[in-house]
Amino acid sequence: AQSVTQLDSHVSVSEGTPVLLRCNYSSSYSPSLFWYVQHPNKGLQLLLKYTSAATLVKGINGFEAEFKKSETSFHLTKPSAHMSDAAEYFCVVSDGDMRFGAGTRLTVKP
Amino acid sequence: KAGVTQTPRYLIKTRGQQVTLSCSPISGHRSVSWYQQTPGQGLQFLFEYFSETQRNKGNFPGRFSGRQFSNSRSEMNVSTLELGDSALYLCASSDTTGRRGGANVLTFGAGSRLTVL
Numbered sequence: 001a002q003s004v005t006q007l008d009s010h011v012s013v014s015e016g017t018p019v020l021l022r023c024n025y026s027s028s029y030s031p032s033l034f035w036y037v038q039h040p041n042k043g044l045q046l047l048l049k050y051t052s053a054a055t056l057v058k059g060i061n062g063f064e065a066e067f068k069k070s071e072t073s074f075h076l077t078k079p080s081a082h083m084s085d086a087a088e089y090f091c092v093v094s095d096g097d098m099r100f101g102a103g104t105r106l107t108v109k110p
Numbered sequence: 111k112a113g114v115t116q117t118p119r120y121l122i123k124t125r126g127q128q129v130t131l132s133c134s135p136i137s138g139h140r141s142v143s144w145y146q147q148t149p150g151q152g153l154q155f156l157f158e159y160f161s162e163t164q165r166n167k168g169n170f171p172g173r174f175s176g177r178q179f180s181n182s183r184s185e186m187n188v189s190t191l192e193l194g195d196s197a198l199y200l201c202a203s204s205d206t207t208g209r210r211g212g213a214n215v216l217t218f219g220a221g222s223r224l225t226v227l
Contacts, residue, residue, distance in 0.1 A: 034215075043114070043200055043218030090153065097166065098216070100145075100153040 002027040004093040006101035014109045019063075019078040021104045023091035026072060033074045034092040035065055038103075044090060050074065061085070081108045112137065114219035116201050122225045128189040131222045135182050135203030141165075142184040143216065144176060147198040156199075159184055160206070188224075196226045 007022040025031060032051045036044040048059025055067040065076045074091060086108045091101040115134040123129050135142050143158035143166075155168040159178035176186040182203075188195055202216035 036216075036218075041220070041223075043116075043220045044202075044216070045218070046215055049215060094214075098155070100155075102152045 002031060002093050002095050002097070002099050004091050004099050004101040006089075006091050006104050008104050009102065010105045010107065012107040012109060013081045015083055016080050019076070019081045019085065019106065021076040021089050021091075021106065023074045023076065023101060024072055025074060025091070025093040027093055027095045029095040031093045031095040033065075033067060034094070035059065035063070035074075035076050036090045036092060038088045038090065040087075047076070047089075081106075083108050083110065114201060114203050114217050116199075116219035116222050118222060119220065120223050120225075122227060123191050124227050125191055125193060127191050128187060129191060129224060130185055130187045131199055131201075131224075133184045133186075133201030133203075133219060135184070135201075136205070136217055139203035139205045139217070140182055141204040141206045141214070142178055142182060143202050143204070144184070144186050145200040145202065146170075147200055147221070148196075153200070156186065191226045193226050196224060198223050 004025045034049045035047040037047050038044045047063050048057045050057045050067045058064045063078045065074055067074050088103045088105050090103050093099050117132045141160045144156040146154045157176050158166040162178045173189045178184045198221045200221045202218045204214040204216050206214040
């Protein structure tokens with residue numbers, strides 16, 4: 001059975017500093033992996049997806065994630081945080097059924 | 111191209127009532143799935159419809175039901191509302207060709223926020 005664990009429920013960074021949101025997964029098959037972002041009172045928006053092509057995936061708004069099979073991880077990073085990045089981020093694993101992580105709330109301090 | 115539209119955006123009901131939520135997917139998308147989001151339980155999958163057929167169902171009681179019409183629009187219904195049904199209900203559509211999950215990208219609506227008093 002597949003599962004996904006977001007290792008931090010809350011991450012706080014200063015504007016202009018790097019962002020790291022951690023995600024570990026388990027899956028019996030080669031999964032597809034996604035990161036979605038949810039701003040307050042909005043639906044979820046796709047940031048990026050991994051589907052067994054390049055292990056380093058670039059997404060929108062300067063975000064990227066690296067698929068590491070040996071570590072079963074798919075961490076999301078951004079070199080420099082912006083105030084508008086403050087939101088909830090969800091890691092998703094899919095190998096037939098989609099399973100969402102519990103979410104990581106990112107706070108960006110001025 | 112228009113996004114996923116959910117109506118109503120906000121609604122307040124009392125215990126014991128029933129509610130119907132509507133979702134219009136992106137044009138051409140045949141898969142519609144529904145999720146319940148609460149602070150305590152996070153995002154939980156309710157069900158998915160593809161070409162008017164329920165293809166997958168989450169672990170929710172029978173009070174939660176849904177359907178999909180021939181134009182791919184979908185509705186979900188919750189009967190005999192309980193306080194714990196207060197949540198943001200999200201609909202997502204996908205242009206899947208038929209295979210569940212996998213690499214299918216979900217496009218979400220803004221949600222319907224239900225408050226049960």
